[in-house]
Structures are given as structure tokens and as C-alpha cells.
Amino acid sequence: MDKIQLHLSVVNRFGVLVRISELFARRGFNISSLEVHETADPMVSEMTIVAYGDDYAHTQMLRQLGKLHDVISID
Amino acid sequence: MKITGSDILVETLIEQGADVVFGYPGGQVLNIYDSLYLKSDRIKHVITAHEQGAAHAADGYARATGKVGVVIATSGPGATNLVTGLATAMLDSVPMVAITGNVPCSLLGRDSFQEVDIVGITIPVTKHNFMVTKTEELADTVREAFKIAKSGRPGPVLVDIPKNVQISTAEYEPVPVVAPFDMPKAEEELIEKAAELIAESKKPYIYCGGGIISAGAEAELCELSEKIDAPVGCSIMGITAIPDSHPKKLGMTGMHGCFTASKAKNDADLVITLGARFSDRATGNVAKFCKSAKIIHIDVDAAELDKNVKVDLGIRGDVKDALARIIAKVAEKKNPAWWEEINTIKAFEKENAAAQIGTLTPYQVIETVNSYLPDDTPVATDVGQHQMWTAQKYCFEKPRTFMTSGGLGTMGYGMGAAIGACIATGKRTVLFTGDGSFGMNLNEMATAVSQKLPLIVVVLNNGVLGMVRQWQAAFYNHHFSETTLERKTDFPALARAFGASGFSVSTVDELNMAMKMAVKNAGPVIIDCAIDMDERVLPMIPPGGAIENMILS
Ligand SMILES: Cc1ncc(C[n+]2csc(CCOP(=O)(O)OP(=O)(O)O)c2C)c(N)n1
Numbered sequence: 001m002d003k004i005q006l007h008l009s010v011v012n013r014f015g016v017l018v019r020i021s022e023l024f025a026r027r028g029f030n031i032s033s034l035e036v037h038e039t040a041d042p043m044v045s046e047m048t049i050v051a052y053g054d055d056y057a058h059t060q061m062l063r064q065l066g067k068l069h070d071v072i073s074i075d
Numbered sequence: 076m077k078i079t080g081s082d083i084l085v086e087t088l089i090e091q092g093a094d095v096v097f098g099y100p101g102g103q104v105l106n107i108y109d110s111l112y113l114k115s116d117r118i119k120h121v122i123t124a125h126e127q128g129a130a131h132a133a134d135g136y137a138r139a140t141g142k143v144g145v146v147i148a149t150s151g152p153g154a155t156n157l158v159t160g161l162a163t164a165m166l167d168s169v170p171m172v173a174i175t176g177n178v179p180c181s182l183l184g185r186d187s188f189q190e191v192d193i194v195g196i197t198i199p200v201t202k203h204n205f206m207v208t209k210t211e212e213l214a215d216t217v218r219e220a221f222k223i224a225k226s227g228r229p230g231p232v233l234v235d236i237p238k239n240v241q242i243s244t245a246e247y248e249p250v251p252v253v254a255p256f257d258m259p260k261a262e263e264e265l266i267e268k269a270a271e272l273i274a275e276s277k278k279p280y281i282y283c284g285g286g287i288i289s290a291g292a293e294a295e296l297c298e299l300s301e302k303i304d305a306p307v308g309c310s311i312m313g314i315t316a317i318p319d320s321h322p323k324k325l326g327m328t329g330m331h332g333c334f335t336a337s338k339a340k341n342d343a344d345l346v347i348t349l350g351a352r353f354s355d356r357a358t359g360n361v362a363k364f365c366k367s368a369k370i371i372h373i374d375v376d377a378a379e380l381d382k383n384v385k386v387d388l389g390i391r392g393d394v395k396d397a398l399a400r401i402i403a404k405v406a407e408k409k410n411p412a413w414w415e416e417i418n419t420i421k422a423f424e425k426e427n428a429a430a431q432i433g434t435l436t437p438y439q440v441i442e443t444v445n446s447y448l449p450d451d452t453p454v455a456t457d458v459g460q461h462q463m464w465t466a467q468k469y470c471f472e473k474p475r476t477f478m479t480s481g482g483l484g485t486m487g488y489g490m491g492a493a494i495g496a497c498i499a500t501g502k503r504t505v506l507f508t509g510d511g512s513f514g515m516n517l518n519e520m521a522t523a524v525s526q527k528l529p530l531i532v533v534v535l536n537n538g539v540l541g542m543v544r545q546w547q548a549a550f551y552n553h554h555f556s557e558t559t560l561e562r563k564t565d566f567p568a569l570a571r572a573f574g575a576s577g578f579s580v581s582t583v584d585e586l587n588m589a590m591k592m593a594v595k596n597a598g599p600v601i602i603d604c605a606i607d608m609d610e611r612v613l614p615m616i617p618p619g620g621a622i623e624n625m626i627l628s
């Protein structure tokens with residue numbers, strides 16, 4: 001199990017956190033830590049998620065998150 | 076000009092191409108229904124017996140036409156009744172927009188009458204969802220919902236509209252139908268790699284899913300199979316991607332797939348997977364899946380690549396575009412030795428096919444009904460043995476003629492879906508259902524009657540929850556726990572009670588007689604077909620099994 005760190009930029013709208021945490025729960029991935037920050041742009045928030053998993057989990061996290069409409073970018 | 080939110084909603088639906096919407100009124104959508112009333116010359120609303128039926132009807136409308144299906148429901152129970160319909164559409168990638176009313180914003184979060192958090196409830200079963208809190212944002216949100224629903228891999232989108240947003244006014248300017256987001260295009264390097272693998276292959280096999288139909292890539296699929304002389308197998312969602320009469324088509328693969336299609340897939344040296352997602356029902360034991368083959372997987376959804384099956388070449392992109400480019404790159408080839416092998420498997424399958432039992436066998440029912448219907452007939456099913464028999468035996472010749480719940484396996488899907496497909500196409504439609512499934516949503520007979528739909532409901536009546544019973548017989552020591560229905564439903568009388576016609580048949584001759592009348596009937600007909608309760612769906616690969624575990628007879 002490797003440590004996986006994801007940095008997301010997301011739309012600052014109510015319910016975004018639920019969508020993201022629900023996706024992790026539904027796919028059976030556990031979130032170890034999560035931080036959300038404001039950015040200079042009031043429409044955009046930044047998120048840092050730490051989780052543990054193998055390459056498969058990592059790829060799935062990136063690709064499934066990439067499908068969420070409120071996720072602007074991931075790295 | 077400023078108009079009310081409910082007028083904006085209905086104008087936007089019309090503007091985005093919705094000619095028919097399905098739904099059910101209630102307290103928090105009264106304004107929307109008032110707008111529908113005033114604009115009924117430009118948009119038709121069909122009231123169903125239950126919101127679930129309306130959701131499945133919107134789904135059937137979408138599958139039959141490729142357009143976005145629209146369903147409207149009130150808050151609370153109206154909205155929760157949509158959940159199964161949304162999940163069904165989600166798992167089969169069907170473009171839909173669901174509109175729900177909700178309590179006014181001032182009452183949200185107070186457990187008000189008929190308030191539920193439908194946005195929260197439907198996050199996992201929609202592609203995306205919205206709550207609109209300002210009338211100014213309503214039109215653009217609805218447009219965005221249509222755009223998301225039909226873009227890339229299609230899916231259902233829900234828009235929740237609190238009542239005050241429907242009542243307040245805002246500016247509205249019509250816009251043209253929104254275009255989908257640009258389809259991702261496959262990388263050239265990967266297309267070249269695919270063409271190389273095809274050139275090297277001696278035993279190529281094309282495995283297609285519903286993605287071919289969503290992408291409108293049926294012609295490209297046929298062209299590739301002809302150019303590289305490859306057999307085509309499909310998932311249940313891909314059945315209408317290529318006509319059953321096409322010489323390259325082997326049929327459905329998977330748990331109840333045809334032996335030749337499954338065995339050839341297993342023996343191929345290259346499996347070209349197009350718009351399919353390797354669900355467990357389709358693959359069986361993934362560790363043993365296509366062991367001797369390299370696998371190419373082309374899908375518009377990157378998350379599907381390497382999700383269930385690790386592939387040798389995953390290509391993200393529009394399958395229609397990718398196929399056209401591959402076709403241009405590959406040289407024509409012939410694989411006579413491979414086809415000889417396949418024909419040997421076919422002959423073996425023919426010799427070992429299980430005989431069905433009873434005076435009226437399930438296959439006889441499907442073939443007889445089929446013989447009365449033109450190729451463009453929309454065919455819906457419910458879920459169970461009758462669904463698999465239909466998938467196996469009905470001769471599908473045209474894309475978008477098969478409405479079946481492949482991913483969620485929703486009993487009760489069929490009536491709504493058949494109604495939606497029938498209204499969307501204006502064509503006589505057939506539903507193959509089971510006595511169990513029909514019991515779940517037969518209330519929609521009322522809708523079929525009031526809409527005067529030429530709908531033929533064929534009940535494959537085995538008196539049991541046949542599919543579950545088959546598993547109980549095979550894996551649970553014949554403990555038929557709660558699968559023998561012992562009902563006394565008189566289906567012709569039931570049909571009459573709804574204002575429809577009905578027949579009970581137990582021989583092929585009787586079925587012929589009933590069908591002769593059914594195809595002339597203006598309204599819905601139920602044909603109750605008595606079949607044997609011990610009939611099984613064969614072949615069968617037991618769950619977690621592989622081709623060598625396939626039970627043929
Ligand atoms: C809503 C729902 N509940 C339960 C099931 C589980 N299930 C799958 S097939 C089946 C039996 C279906 O019986 P019937 O409609 O009579 O079809 P048959 O298999 O007899 O042809 C059941 C209960 C399901 N798929 N959907």
C-alpha cells in the first residue's frame with residue numbers, strides 16, 4: 001500500500017465535499033486525511049486528499065474523480 | 076422579457092428538443108404543470124401510473140431514439156420513486172434529465188412536508204445533479220443538464236427546483252440545442268498500435284457493447300469486422316450494434332451467452348473491445364478471461380480502462396472516430412483457418428444444444444411472436460429468464476430496438492420502457508415479461524390504455540421467479556425458497572379490467588391466433604403464455620466460472 005496524495009481544484013459549491021467523499025466510499029477507498037482551502041478565486045476551492053492504496057486504486061481514484069463535473073483539475 | 080421559473084423550465088425543455096416528457100404531478104411541481112398545461116401544443120406530457128414507470132419511460136424513449144429522455148416528479152415520494160429509474164439509466168449509460176420540484180428554499184433543511192434531499196440521495200445514481208436556487212440560473216442549469224446527459228458516456232442528470240424558484244421571474248432568451256462536450260479523440264500512436272496488433276493477429280475477435288450504439292458507430296463496426304474478417308460477439312447492451320443476420324455476428328457472450336460467441340472469444344489471439352465495460356456478468360472469472368488473447372479496449376470513459384480487466388492496449392476516445400481511423404490503417408485480411416475453427420465450434424454447439432421442455436417452449440414463444448413483427452419493432456424486456464431467452468433468441472436487425480436493463484437488472488423496467496419506446500417511435504412495440512416482473516409495474520397498463528398504445532405484452536408465465544429458482548436448483552439443493560408464486564392472476568381478465576385485450580395461450584397454435592389479433596389491435600394486448608416452471612436458461616457459465624465451466628444442457 002502506497003501513500004497517495006491528490007491535489008484537486010474544485011468548484012466552490014455546496015455539496016462538492018459530499019460528491020467526493022461519496023465517490024471514495026462507494027469505490028471502497030478510505031480517505032486518511034482531507035483538507036479544503038479557499039483560493040483567490042471565490043468560485044474555486046482546493047483540496048488535498050491523502051489515501052493509501054496500490055496502483056490500481058491510484059489510477060481509479062484519478063479517473064473516477066476526473067469524471068466528477070465539479071472537479072476542475074487533479075494532480 | 077421576464078417570465079416565471081416554471082415557464083423558463085418548460086421553454087428550455089422545448090428549446091432543448093424534448094417533444095414528449097413523462098411524469099406525475101404534485102404539490103411542489105404545480106407551477107411546472109401549469110406551464111405544461113399552457114404550452115401543451117408544443118410539448119406533450121404523458122402521465123404514468125407511478126413515477127418509477129415515468130422514469131423507465133423516459134429511459135425507453137432515450138434508448139429507442141438516442142435523444143435525452145425527460146421525467147418530471149414532485150418532491151419527497153415523487154422524487155424517491157425515480158431512484159430505481161435513475162440507477163437503471165446510470166448503469167446502462169442512458170441520457171436522461173430528471174426534473175424534481177422541492178419545497179421553497181425558505182423551508183429547506185427543516186424536514187418540511189414532502190422534503191427530501193433528492194440531490195444527496197441520487198449522487199451515486201446520476202452522472203451529475205443540481206439544485207437550482209435562483210431563477211436566473213434555471214435555464215442555463217437545465218441546458219447544462221442536457222449537455223452532460225448526452226456528452227461522452229451518456230447518463231442521467233437530475234435537476235431539483237425548489238418551488239420559489241419556479242414562481243419567481245427572470246429573463247429568458249431561447250438558445251439553440253446545446254452541443255455535447257467535444258468527444259475525446261484517441262491518440263494517434265495508440266491507433267497505430269491497434270492497427271499493428273490487428274495486422275499480427277491470426278484469430279481476431281471483436282467484442283462490442285452499448286458504447287457502439289451510443290456513439291452511432293454501427294456502420295464502422297460492421298466495416299472493421301468485414302475488413303479484417305473477424306467474428307463479432309457482444310455484451311447484452313451491444314446486441315443491436317450489429318444485425319443478427321450479419322455473417323460475422325456470433326451473438327451475445329457472458330453468463331448466458333451463446334457458446335460459439337463465448338468459446339471463440341476465449342480462443343482468440345486478439346480481442347478488440349469496443350464500448351463495453353467488462354461487467355462481471357459478461358466476463359465470468361476475470362483471472363481466466365481471454366487468457367490466450369491480447370486485449371485492446373477502446374472506450375470514451377477512461378475510468379473503464381483497466382478497471383475490471385487489465386488490458387494490453389487501452390485507448391480512450393470516441394469509438395466511432397477511433398474505428399474509422401483504424402479501418403483506414405489496417406489492410407484487408409482473411410482468416411480462413413480461424414473461421415474453420417469457429418464453424419467447428421458452431422457445429423458442436425448445434426449438436427449439444429439443450430432441448431426445451433413443455434408444450435409451449437420459451438424459444439417457441441419468442442420465435443412465434445418475432446415472426447409477426449417487422450425488423451424495426453421496439454422490443455423491451457423485464458428481468459429474469461424471459462430476458463435472457465429474448466436476448467438469445469429474438470432476431471435483432473436494427474440498432475436501438477432492444478430496451479433491457481442490463482446493468483442494474485431491474486424487474487419492473489419493462490412496462491415503462493416499452494411505453495416510452497412506443498411513444499417515441501410511434502411503432503407497435505412488444506414487451507417480453509415474466510409473471511414476477513410484470514407484477515412489479517403492471518399498473519402501467521393503465522398508461523398504455525389511456526395513451527392508446529399498440530403494445531403487445533407477452534408474459535412468459537412459468538408461475539415462478541424463474542431465474543432465482545434456476546439458481547436455487549443449481550446451487551441451493553433445490554430449496555425453492557419464496558420463488559413459487561402460486562398466484563391465481565387471470566391475465567385476460569386483468570387486461571379487460573384495464574380496458575385492454577388479453578389472451579391466455581398454451582400451444583403454438585393458440586399463440587399464432589393471439590398474435591394475428593394482436594398485430595391488428597389498436598390498443599394494448601396481454602398474451603399470457605403458459606410455459607414450464609422447470610425450463611432453464613442455457614447455456615450458463617456459473618458465477619465466477621469460465622468457458623470450461625459452461626453448462627450446455
Ligand atoms: C427489482 C428486482 N427485485 C429482485 C430481483 C432479483 N431477481 C432477478 S430475476 C428474478 C425473477 C424474475 O421472475 P420473472 O419476472 O417471473 O421472470 P422469469 O425468470 O420467471 O422469466 C428476481 C426475483 C431483481 N432483478 N429486480
Ligand SMILES: [Mg+2]
Pocket residue numbers: 459509510511535536537538539540541
Ligand atoms: Mg416467472
